[in-house]
Amino acid sequence: MSRKLSPDERAAQLRELNGWKSVANRDAIERSIEFADFNEAFGFMTRVAIKAQEMDHHPEWFNVYNKVHITLSTHEINGVSELDFQFARFVDSIMKNG
Amino acid sequence: MSRKLSPDERAAQLRELNGWKSVANRDAIERSIEFADFNEAFGFMTRVAIKAQEMDHHPEWFNVYNKVHITLSTHEINGVSELDFQFARFVDSIMKNG
Numbered sequence: 001m002s003r004k005l006s007p008d009e010r011a012a013q014l015r016e017l018n019g020w021k022s023v024a025n026r027d028a029i030e031r032s033i034e035f036a037d038f039n040e041a042f043g044f045m046t047r048v049a050i051k052a053q054e055m056d057h058h059p060e061w062f063n064v065y066n067k068v069h070i071t072l073s074t075h076e077i078n079g080v081s082e083l084d085f086q087f088a089r090f091v092d093s094i095m096k097n098g
Numbered sequence: 099m100s101r102k103l104s105p106d107e108r109a110a111q112l113r114e115l116n117g118w119k120s121v122a123n124r125d126a127i128e129r130s131i132e133f134a135d136f137n138e139a140f141g142f143m144t145r146v147a148i149k150a151q152e153m154d155h156h157p158e159w160f161n162v163y164n165k166v167h168i169t170l171s172t173h174e175i176n177g178v179s180e181l182d183f184q185f186a187r188f189v190d191s192i193m194k195n196g
Binding site for chain 2: 039042045049053058
């Protein structure tokens with residue numbers, strides 16, 4: 001079972017990532033990403049969806065045209081675990097290669 | 099250019115659809131759909147994404163695991179047009195076949 005990260009652990013992990021922050025009124029992290037167009041945005045979502053299924057860890061996300069907003073938390077512990085940061089690092093890695 | 103539907107036209111079209119309603123504080127229509135799991139939800143989203151690109155008319159949508167929430171409006175007229183109902187009918191048609 002996943003373990004909820006301490007505030008210090010979370011802060012340390014957030015500092016290593018691009019554009020992720022804690023959600024204001026919830027125990028979760030979030031990132032907004034803007035793409036050139038819908039094709040790029042949904043292509044990105046498809047890569048993330050396949051990874052999510054592989055990890056059995058799924059995002060909450062919103063898309064409109066070229067914008068994607070992702071929220072991550074670990075439901076079974078109702079908070080942020082190492083799994084969310086693994087997921088966030090995957091998202092960042094395909095942003096760089098995309 | 100798309101034309102904003104009259105309240106009567108919109109109401110008549112909504113009556114013919116499954117599960118769509120007007121959004122409370124906005125000139126748009128919405129539907130929530132629940133699938134068996136993430137695989138089915140994202141498979142549905144992929145079919146809708148391809149259609150959206152073909153129609154050059156894109157949804158606002160939110161997904162978490164097996165749930166998808168879709169909001170439709172026509173940005174250039176800041177309201178609901180025939181295009182949104184074409185889109186909604188496509189969504190409903192793949193729900194029936196899915």
